[in-house]
Amino acid sequence: MLNVTFLTRVIKIHLYLHTTFKRTDKSREITFSYCAHHIRKRQSHSYPAGGPWSILFFGTGNFSLESLRSLYNEYRAKKLCRLEVVSVCKGKKNVVIQYAEEKGIVVNKWPLENNPQGFHIGIVVSFGHLIPLNIINSFPLGMLNVHDSLLPRWRGAAPDIYTLMKGDTQTGITIMRVAEKFDTGDIVTQEKIDIHADETRPELNMKLAKLGANVLIDVLGKLPQVLSSSRPQGKLGVTYASKVSLKTSLVKWDEMTAKNVYDLQRALLGLYPLKTKFDGVTIKLLDVRQTSKPEDGRNSDIPGFVRFDRKSNTLVVTCKGPSWISTTKVIVKGHPVMSALQFRNGFIRSRKKDWILFQSNVT
Ligand SMILES: Cc1cn([C@H]2C[C@H](O)[C@@H](COP(=O)(O)OP(=O)(O)O[C@H]3O[C@H](C)[C@@H](N)[C@H](O)[C@H]3O)O2)c(=O)[nH]c1=O
């Protein structure tokens, strides 16, 4: 009697395992039948044990292009079985759509009309839109995001800008699982790099885009195991890098040291030039560098104090500290680019002065 009960149990377990983990030798395919809890969270899916993966790529910006390129190379080498793109088309085609069309990759327009079907994983790289949970859960392996900072430092849309603006000396790439809220997902892996003192946003962006693409391909090669060892982001050290605007480029001479001003220029290069105001007129400052106090014997420690330095042929401006920056060229609103000497002649000497003050408290 005892043996019959035992035998019935063994048969039941065998049948359960057979229907739950159905394995065919040809495809090495494992069909996961999720428990009720999981069925609510993710659809029932199947995926091959170690790839090749079918990938839906979400990207809009320049930062995503290196990752898409690497994924396409993997696809061409038959290491991926399917690759499609989701992007946003507002008027002019963005770089992701241009690249996808050039390579014959299917482009799906955002917002998607239906939940994606038949993809193993979603990859998100510089995609400026919140992805809803129903889409995240359409992928049996979920979604991964390539983020250009060492999370939880610099969550948000502009991590590269804040990294440089705040003078960080290290940054890196985080590959994380996409969670419901922006940039809060579990960390799969991180790769750190040093930032050199003069590095600018375009240079850092390119370096991180390449690094991100390499780390992404490495992670895809370790799926699905690498997902199970992902870890939650720490609660300490969370900082936010929300989008910057034109206002960010306005120098606050009384609040910023020369290094702060130089870091701001590195952070905004290619986006907005540094700006200041003089007599209510906007002046763009080009080619800003940190410098030492000019040897002209003037006591000029007031933030915003501007003089022409004959020795270096530059305008030298006093910053907080005091500390000093120089600029070789400026653009006064309504005028073409002018050299420091031209500015001295046109805007300092013409006032019968040998110094002026750039405004600090302007909005
Ligand atoms: C980040 C940011 C961008 N912009 C403007 C500049 C461009 O005209 C446009 C697109 O900028 P972009 O070419 O840098 O965009 P992307 O190439 O998409 O990359 C940006 O977004 C990603 C989500 C971040 N992870 C990157 O760090 C960030 O550089 O938006 C702003 O006006 N303010 C900002 O803070």
Ligand SMILES: Nc1nc2c(c(=O)[nH]1)N[C@@H](CN(C=O)c1ccc(C(=O)N[C@@H](CCC(=O)O)C(=O)O)cc1)CN2
């Ligand atoms: N559900 C998710 N969707 C997305 C995630 C995510 O982690 N979960 N990652 C983003 C990442 N990203 C670009 O790749 C990104 C992050 C933040 C922003 C952004 O514009 N933030 C705004 C605030 C927006 C808001 O709170 O609604 C800001 O910082 O000012 C853009 C892009 C992709 N989607």
